Amino acid sequence: MYHQTAVHASPEAKLAKKVERLLGPGAAVPKDKGVYTISMAAEFVGTGAQNLRLYEARGLVEPERTDGGTRRYSEDDIARLQRIARLLDQGLNLAGISLMLELESENADLREQNEALRTARRRAPG
Template identity: 45%
Template sequence: MADVDENSPLFAIAIAAELSNMHPQTLRQYDRLGLVSPRRTAGQSRRYSMRDVVQLREIARLSAEGLNLEGIRRILDLENQVAALQSRVRELETALADELLNRPGRRVFAARESGDVLRLRAGERVPKQNEVVVWRPF
């Protein structure tokens, strides 16, 4: 069985309307306005994901607080941008960490008692003396 996540289009409009405590016509209107964009089946029926249902509930909450639909659209757009950027940052952090760990020729340094810095090759050991080895991956 395929993995089901929050973006999997599972719910027909009647079920999504019930889960979000809205009328199906309201969901159609929000789709036309671009507030929530469910996926479509081959027969063009709307299929809502759990993420869509959560977004519908958020629209209802913001509307109850007095925001108009254009304000809600702006808030949702900004929240979606933030989520996409956070995801991208996580991807880049992972890629950077992988690059730093796998980079050949990483530099290793040691400090002598006198304060002189001794550069070593990766895997090379400091000659036995009273030196401190400092390793910092960057």
């Protein structure tokens, strides 16, 4: 008797197949383009869709919406959701995570401004 062995693909592999079916083989998707449904994003992050809705309601993530109102998550959104999941695992609550993400964003903006000023200073004569 012949038995087939089940092969279990990782969540990342499953999502890659779904995206390939949606966009075609080898299609490059910008990291900020919303292509993942809420169920795909939840699976990728390892949480439930209801949690993603809660994070959106709390302003932690803002997925794109289709004309019909369906949420579409980008790779950047998924990276942010994974960051949120890690912070929750470390014991932060959603209010603390919101503040932390805001401060990280402000810090990144200040670093960019600082680098722009340094570049301008190096180019300035004299």
